[in-house]
Amino acid sequence: MKFxxxxxxxxxxxxxxxxxxxxxxxxxxxxxAAVGAALWAEExxxxxxxxxxxxxxxxxxxxxxxxxxxxxxxxPEEQDHRTFFAYLPDGRRDDTNPAAHFARIGQPLPxxxxxxxxxxxxxxxxHRYEPLALRSADWPxxxxxxxxxxxxxxxxxxxxxxxxxxxxxxxxxITVDPGERYMIPERRAYIRQMMPHIDAFLPSRMExxxxxxxxxxxxxxxxxxxxWGAPLVVIKDGANGVYFYAKDEGxxxxxxPYHDPDDRRVIDVTGAGDSFCGGFMVGLAxxxxxxxxxxxxxVSASLVIEGYGxxxxxxxxGETIARLAEMEQKR
Numbered sequence: 001m002k003f004x005x006x007x008x009x010x011x012x013x014x015x016x017x018x019x020x021x022x023x024x025x026x027x028x029x030x031x032x033a034a035v036g037a038a039l040w041a042e043e044x045x046x047x048x049x050x051x052x053x054x055x056x057x058x059x060x061x062x063x064x065x066x067x068x069x070x071x072x073x074x075x076p077e078e079q080d081h082r083t084f085f086a087y088l089p090d091g092r093r094d095d096t097n098p099a100a101h102f103a104r105i106g107q108p109l110p111x112x113x114x115x116x117x118x119x120x121x122x123x124x125x126x127h128r129y130e131p132l133a134l135r136s137a138d139w140p141x142x143x144x145x146x147x148x149x150x151x152x153x154x155x156x157x158x159x160x161x162x163x164x165x166x167x168x169x170x171x172x173x174i175t176v177d178p179g180e181r182y183m184i185p186e187r188r189a190y191i192r193q194m195m196p197h198i199d200a201f202l203p204s205r206m207e208x209x210x211x212x213x214x215x216x217x218x219x220x221x222x223x224x225x226x227x228w229g230a231p232l233v234v235i236k237d238g239a240n241g242v243y244f245y246a247k248d249e250g251x252x253x254x255x256x257p258y259h260d261p262d263d264r265r266v267i268d269v270t271g272a273g274d275s276f277c278g279g280f281m282v283g284l285a286x287x288x289x290x291x292x293x294x295x296x297x298x299v300s301a302s303l304v305i306e307g308y309g310x311x312x313x314x315x316x317x318g319e320t321i322a323r324l325a326e327m328e329q330k331r
Contacts, residue, residue, distance in 0.1 A: 001285060002145060004071065005033035005278055006047035006134050006162070007152025008083075009054065013098065013113060015086040016268055019105040022308060024112070026058045027083060029152035029177070031310045032271030034067045036278025036300035037150070039313060039320050040286075044278075045143070047071040049132045051079025065311050073138050079131055084116055087269070091238070123155045124182040126190045133158045136165040148173035150281040152274055156182040160190060163197035173285050175200040177277050183207040196229030200284065202277050205237040218243045219252045232290055234280065236273050242298070244290050255294045256330050258302035258323060265306050275304040275313070295327040 007030030014022045030048045038044040045068045052075060062069050086094050086101040094101070098113045122130050129135055133155035149171050151159055156179060163174050176198050182190070183203060188211070195201065203211075208221050222233045222245035234244045241256040259266055276297035283289075283296030299320055303313040 001041060001147040001282075002043045002045070002143075003037050003041050003278075003282060003285070004045045004047050004143070004146055004149045005030050005037060005152060005281075006149060007033065007154055007274075008132060009046070009048045009050055009072070009081065010083040011055070011081045012270065013082065013084045013110060014268075014270060015101050015105060017087045017089070021102065021105065021107055022268075023110055025309055026055075026061065027270065027310050028081075029271075029274045031062075031067075032274035032304065033150050033152050033177075033278035033281075035271070035304060035310055035313055036275030036280075036297065037282050038065075038067050038278075039275075039300050039303060039317055040279060040282040040296055042066070044068065045071050045146075047134065047138070047149075049073045049075060049079075049134060049138065051075050051077060051081060051132070053078040054081055061311065065314055071138075071140050071143065075131065077131075081132075082112065082116055084113060084118075085270075123153075123179045124184065124187060126156045126160055126182075126187070128155070129157050130155055134162065136162060139165070139169060144170070146171050148175070148281050148285040150175045150177070150277055152177050152277065153179040155179065156187065156190060160194055163194065167197065173281070174198045175202060175277065175281050175284070177202045177273070178207060180204075180207050180210070183211045185211065192228045195225065198230055200232040200234060200280070200290075201225055201230040202234045202236060202273075202280065204273060205235055205240075208235055219245075222252055232284075234290070234294065236276060238269075238272075242276070242294055244294055246290050253291065255291065255298060255327075258298050258327060258330075259305075267306055268308050269305045271310060272301045272305050276301040295324055298327055299323040 008028040010028035012025040012027035084098045099109045102109045225233045226247040279300030280293045280297035283293030
């Protein structure tokens with residue numbers, strides 16, 4: 001089976017829960033999703049736009065990882081690939097004001113972040129494609145018989161317009177992880193427009209609260225989103241695991257994460273949600289069972305968060321089956 005993860009390739013700057021700074025790491029939601037998928041499948045393709053300044057050494061590193069990069073679109077101009085985020089003691093993640101966060105841990109602001117605001121400007125605009133936003137013309141002509149595509153958080157314009165075009169390309173399964181900037185009440189009409197064209201919608205609990213209000217429950221929001229047209233709604237809730245609602249079953253189910261609370265093996269949760277989505281995509285395409293798909297995703301995330309960097313988990317492919325068996329015990 002052939003799988004594609006579309007989204008961003010980034011240069012990550014982060015401050016961990018332990019107040020450790022990690023500077024200029026290979027990252028991006030498309031890459032983490034691809035890693036999550038590649039833990040289970042051999043034919044995984046990356047689909048993203050890159051500026052002329054994207055580090056060539058990382059592309060060479062990617063070529064040796066087993067993930068196919070022939071869907072990467074190299075633009076002639078330099079682009080801003082920076083992503084910053086800091087994990088806070090209360091569990092939240094903040095992607096703004098890096099100067100304040102570096103001051104908090106007693107370190108100088110890296111020069112490359114001097115003018116940084118955030119990594120998703122304009123992504124809530126349904127009519128505008130930012131330079132690194134995928135568009136239908138970026139789909140490689142040689143890509144045929146693609147079984148599943150996962151769209152990681154991207155511009156609203158991209159996630160609105162790509163699913164119908166992917167169907168026309170014969171893609172049988174389309175999953176979408178929404179961009180947090182457009183998960184707001186003012187964009188509900190556009191989200192509803194997207195839903196009938198996809199097979200699964202995978203927002204985070206935080207994004208659900210942003211869209212429906214902090215008092216909205218998981219059950220009612222999942223039912224609402226499914227009513228807008230998505231057959232399957234999966235709500236990622238970090239250390240609490242995931243909730244999933246299949247319209248044909250009509251019930252909400254919960255899967256806890258692989259790790260128990262305070263498990264010392266958890267090192268860095270960057271990319272957990274994206275890698276979950278990649279594993280989920282493969283599991284759903286292979287089994288057609290939302291629960292098994294969620295277990296695939298949970299295993300992918302569990303391996304990613306036990307080390308630093310997007311490609312770390314690929315060194316531990318041999319552990320997936322044993323961990324899947326452990327997840328079966330959590331049903």
